[in-house]
Amino acid sequence: MSRERILVFDTTLRDGEQSPGASLGVNEKLTIAEQLARLRVDAIEAGFPVSSQAQFEGVQLVAAHIKGPAIVALARCIDKDIDVAWEALKKAQRPRIHTFVATSKIHMEKKFRKGEDEILEMAVAGVKRAKSLCEEVEFSPEDSARTGLEFLLRIVEAAISAGATVINIPDTVGFAMPEQFGALIRTVRERVPNIHKAILSVHCHNDLGLAVANTLAAVHNGAQQVEVTVNGVGERAGNASLEEVVMALKTRADFFGKTTNIETREILRTSRMVSSLMGIPVQPNKAIVGSNAFAHESGIHQDAVIKDATTYEIMSPQDIGLQSNAIVLGRHSGRHGLKMRLMELGYQPQPAELDHIYQRFLEIADRKKEVFDEDLFALMSNETQETKETWSLAYFHILSGNKTVPTATVGLSRGEQVVQEAAVGDGPVDAAYRALDRMVNLPVTLQDYSLRGVTGGKDAIGEVFVRVRHEGVTWLGRGASTDIIEASIRAYLHALNRILAAQTASAPGS
Ligand code: KIV
Numbered sequence: 480m481s482r483e484r485i486l487v488f489d490t491t492l493r494d495g496e497q498s499p500g501a502s503l504g505v506n507e508k509l510t511i512a513e514q515l516a517r518l519r520v521d522a523i524e525a526g527f528p529v530s531s532q533a534q535f536e537g538v539q540l541v542a543a544h545i546k547g548p549a550i551v552a553l554a555r556c557i558d559k560d561i562d563v564a565w566e567a568l569k570k571a572q573r574p575r576i577h578t579f580v581a582t583s584k585i586h587m588e589k590k591f592r593k594g595e596d597e598i599l600e601m602a603v604a605g606v607k608r609a610k611s612l613c614e615e616v617e618f619s620p621e622d623s624a625r626t627g628l629e630f631l632l633r634i635v636e637a638a639i640s641a642g643a644t645v646i647n648i649p650d651t652v653g654f655a656m657p658e659q660f661g662a663l664i665r666t667v668r669e670r671v672p673n674i675h676k677a678i679l680s681v682h683c684h685n686d687l688g689l690a691v692a693n694t695l696a697a698v699h700n701g702a703q704q705v706e707v708t709v710n711g712v713g714e715r716a717g718n719a720s721l722e723e724v725v726m727a728l729k730t731r732a733d734f735f736g737k738t739t740n741i742e743t744r745e746i747l748r749t750s751r752m753v754s755s756l757m758g759i760p761v762q763p764n765k766a767i768v769g770s771n772a773f774a775h776e777s778g779i780h781q782d783a784v785i786k787d788a789t790t791y792e793i794m795s796p797q798d799i800g801l802q803s804n805a806i807v808l809g810r811h812s813g814r815h816g817l818k819m820r821l822m823e824l825g826y827q828p829q830p831a832e833l834d835h836i837y838q839r840f841l842e843i844a845d846r847k848k849e850v851f852d853e854d855l856f857a858l859m860s861n862e863t864q865e866t867k868e869t870w871s872l873a874y875f876h877i878l879s880g881n882k883t884v885p886t887a888t889v890g891l892s893r894g895e896q897v898v899q900e901a902a903v904g905d906g907p908v909d910a911a912y913r914a915l916d917r918m919v920n921l922p923v924t925l926q927d928y929s930l931r932g933v934t935g936g937k938d939a940i941g942e943v944f945v946r947v948r949h950e951g952v953t954w955l956g957r958g959a960s961t962d963i964i965e966a967s968i969r970a971y972l973h974a975l976n977r978i979l980a981a982q983t984a985s986a987p988g989s
Pocket residue numbers: 494553579619621622647649650651652682684
């Protein structure tokens with residue numbers, strides 16, 4: 480029996496990147512886009528080009544390099560947005576402009592001070608302009624789940640008549656209940672007379688923890704495209720998670736009777752790459768990709784799984800790319816072996832970078848006997864940090880103990896100049912951060928600090944994520960090392976360098 484294929488539209492690089500502090504450099508975007516292509520998503524929303532030069536360049540780079548999936552750029556129903564989106568997209572093999580306008584009463588009144596007719600005119604004009612530039616045009620009535628039904632049906636019909644090839648129904652604020660959202664999709668299918676001329680898509684946010692449930696209810700009621708993000712990252716509580724939606728459709732094909740084109744064995748790799756490049760850790764009990772998702776703790780469960788895995792496993796770990804023999808490299812591995820493994824993990828190390836990466840790899844291999852894929856992800860997230868390093872870590876020395884005042888001496892280099900500061904603190908990390916503050920001299924507050932071992936074992940690499948706040952904006956930093964103090968210093972310094980790089984980029988004449 481052939482099953483209907485549900486199209487997977489990934490918006491990790493656009494809505495996902497709207498997670499606080501999660502901004503990506505353009506090359507990091509390209510690295511993730513390449514991995515999304517290997518995952519075989521149908522569309523990649525690469526950014527919102529009019530919103531900044533970096534967004535424009537990110538979309539342009541992805542459009543120029545990625546073949547296969549449609550490359551999508553977001554634009555409000557405003558001429559300038561649409562023209563800039565097209566400019567960024569035009570080299571894509573399959574470009575798509577995604578234009579949107581808010582249609583709920585509260586958004587129309589408060590954001591636009593416009594009535595339904597004026598909003599409908601904006602939508603039609605936006606879709607027509609996009610269509611004059613690009614064959615594939617997606618239209619979203621923002622906040623659809625809180626939009627009056629009759630107006631929603633009217634604007635969807637008008638957008639299709641104006642040339643939209645995809646209609647996306649977003650639950651922008653994660654307000655809908657699954658039954659209600661499913662019924663809404665069914666109504667759009669049944670009551671919009673020209674709906675068969677467009678692909679019907681859904682885009683759900685997770686404010687009530689229902690994004691995946693709402694997405695699946697929509698599929699069950701006739702949605703043909705799902706808009707999702709890797710690890711469910713996104714604005715506020717995030718978006719529907721790609722891996723959860725895809726694996727639900729696969730595991731319960733008996734219920735949904737649908738399929739996707741996703742290469743599910745790439746799921747775990749993609750999840751780890753996104754987590755480490757965005758600096759957003761995955762919670763251990765996260766469905767599908769959490770470190771506990773396939774771990775069986777109770778003796779009864781373990782015994783049963785040994786007898787027959789399907790007693791407690793509804794999916795095979797191999798299906799998402801989890802391999803039990805994940806040990807890959809060690810101190811005797813050569814440069815070629817390292818390069819091949821990195822390429823399998825989705826990185827394309829350039830010959831000029833490989834020497835440095837190999838040196839870092841040997842340092843890790845010297846401290847650890849076995850180097851796992853997770854270690855390589857952590858290593859590469861240090862290496863692919865694109866922020867221009869104003870300050871680099873030269874050395875550090877820590878004095879700590881339960882009867883000692885924790886003291887840190889840290890040396891930083893900036894070009895030829897090396898500066899040094901010492902400070903005391905509540906603990907060694909606090910002392911080191913105080914020393915860094917004195918040298919870098921940026922008023923920041925540390926909002927969040929998290930440390931995780933990227934693998935099990937006493938010799939695991941520690942990966943540190945920090946969030947710092949500077950002038951009302953959150954910045955994220957990450958660092959990894961087998962020494963957790965070093966990882967902590969690198970993470971904080973990364974965040975500070977990001978702030979300095981942004982200040983330089985926006986300085987007049989730069
Ligand atoms: O959540 C939302 O409504 C969006 C639109 C731009 C589709 O992200």
